[in-house]
Amino acid sequence: MSRPKTLVAAVAAAVALTASSACSGSAKKINGGGSDGNVYTSIDANNPITAGAPMNPFNASPNTFLGYDQMQLGFDKKNPADPNDFFPGLAASWTATDTGLTVQLQPNAKWSDGTPVTLADIKTSVAVAYTQGLAGPSAATANPSAGSLEVSGVKDLGGGKIEFDEQPGVKNLYFTRLALSLTIVSDKVYGSQVPADVWTTIAAAQGPDANAAKAAITKLTTEGKALAAFAPAKDVSAGPFVIDHIDPGSAVMNRNPYFYDVKKIAPKQVVVRHFTGNEQIWSYMKAGELDSAPFTAMPTNVLNQVLGAGYTRMDSVSFVGASIAFNEKVAPFDKTAVRQALAYVIDRDAVTKVGEPVGGVPNAATTGLIKAQSDTFLSADQSAALNPYKPDPAKAAALLQSAGFKKDSSGQWHLPDGSAWKITLQAVNGFSDWISASAVIANELTGFGIPTTAAVTTDFATYKKEMGAGKYAFGWWLVALGPQTDKAYNRLYGSDDGFVYTNGQITHNDSGWEHTPETYAVNGQTVATGPLTAQLSVTPVADQKPIIAQLAAATNQELPVIQIWDYTRVQFTLNKRFTNFPKTGDEALLANPPGVWMMQGYVQNK
Secondary structure, eight states: OOOOOSSTTOSSOOOOOOOOOOBOOOSOOOOSSSSOTTEEEEOOTTOOOOTTOOSOTTSSSOOOOBTTTBEESEEEOOOTTOTTOEEESSEEEEEEETTEEEEEEOTTOBOTTSOBOOHHHHHHHHHHHHHTTOOOTTSSOSOHHHHOOOEEEEEEEETTEEEEEEOTTOOOTTHHHHHHTOEEOOHHHHGGGSOTTHHHHHHHHTSSOHHHHHHHHHHHHHHHHHHHTOOOSSOOOSSSEEEEEEETTEEEEEEOTTOTTGGGOOOSEEEEEOOSSHHHHHHHHHTTOOSEEOOOOOOHHHHHHHHHTTEEEEEEEEEEEEEEEEOTTSTTTTOHHHHHHHHHHOOHHHHHHHHOTTTEEEOSSOSSSOHHHHHHHSOHHHHHTSOOOOOOHHHHHHHHHHTTOEEOTTSOEEOTTSOBOOEEEEEETTOHHHHHHHHHHHHHHHHHTOOEEEEEESOHHHHHHHHHTTOOSEEEEEEOOOSSHHHHHHHHHSGGGTEEEETTEEEEOSOSSSOOOSEEEETTEEEEHHHHHHHHTTSOGGGOHHHHHHHHHHHHHHOSEEEEEEEEEEEEEETTTEEOOOOTTOHHHHTSOHHHHHHTTOOEEO
16 A cells, blocks of 8 residues: 555564575675765665565565565556556556557666566566466455456567457456556566466466356465565566665665666665654654655654755655544444544544644545545535534534433433443554544543543554454544545445455455445435445546545445545655755656656756
């Protein structure tokens, strides 16, 4: 997920694997932040250094770094109007066809060992992707575009042209983006890790026999686990940098002399620092040790210190929102009136001011999308019809009373059965904005008469696991994960809500943790959220407005979550050792890591 990180480290669940440490070089480590302007120092928002984990992009704790040594055919511009809008990567250009995609590789695309990037590398990369959860249209997801690659074959057309054939009978609007987003690995390194019969298994996973497809997907998943644990002896990169060595504090990467456009790459070395939380990143910046830094939740006084250290702030749209989510299997959160009442109690402006004063904008109305996106798809009348749930204790009290709740003489609310109502609001250790915001929300709810405790889970991996297991009834959850609308709504009405896409059909079961009903009654209409979400993935962007109007209205009425703030992607650059950074307004560039900036000719020695 690409979120503007609160604790920048915790996007994916970290799994501790015992594997040989990544260490291949003899070059002296440079820690960065020194006088040598040719050493670029940063952190990877999605990937803190994990000592002992392999240099394997498919590992749960991957010691590889997107845009530096980890390469794709292209890099997403995060354009909500065009899901297939990408910067060139290993693909210099591409053409979508009725049956798939034709890619022209970069003329000088080579690996860091000097060998060319070939069809074998691309084909192995596709096969590996199928072992990592992208298998076939029968993959269990309510979002077909996210759950299935649907490449039936890869062919060499000569002259560096590669053809990706789409599975016959399937037309995925996102086929191009899925192919361009593939992580490309060396066949010489990973080919031996892929079973010889993998394409036979892939064909079975895409076949009409449901049982055979299920067995094939299970087989691919099992093979994928072994592949994810694989520890290459050294990094073989087709990107602008190649890993020299990794230790617990940093990853050191040298400029790859065989990179296809090496003349654009100014730094001779990149150092990616390890971090454990926001405070450590603040410390790096206060000392002027990072040449760039991604979004890190911070209070205003820290922002002022960072700017005082010489950093420039860059803002861009972030298709992510912070929300409070409900497990509707747990009473009384199964009642719409209760969820609405809580929305009337929580003052989003006050919460955002404390929790995310630098990188957050109070959410205007819960729709499942950030405001910048809902404004694109909803008409003025549809937006005006949304309930903003402005703080209104009287409305909150009336809703609770209508649901059978009673307030005692001390001002505390009691459940319909007469027992005292107490709430625990769950956040995650290291997520400084969530934790700070939880304290405000707990005070607001307690002051309203619902004693609320703010609790903190030890780490994000545990949080995701325990939330998935239904342990938390009321906790923080990231939503509006765009820029594509089906991806955003899949966050609410996808696998976490028990909607499963199997063989072209949407079903609903008890496998998720949100437990919303299969349908809502909204404005006299029945809104089937799961099927509508899946429908978005096969509906062109220009035709999505009627679907989004239904989903937005249903989400606003029923509140499976209460959206608190929309994130702004705030990044920082230090114009001390390097110059020519992207600036505020360079939306597409700022959506990508610095290695991609460098590929486009940005970041030059000062």
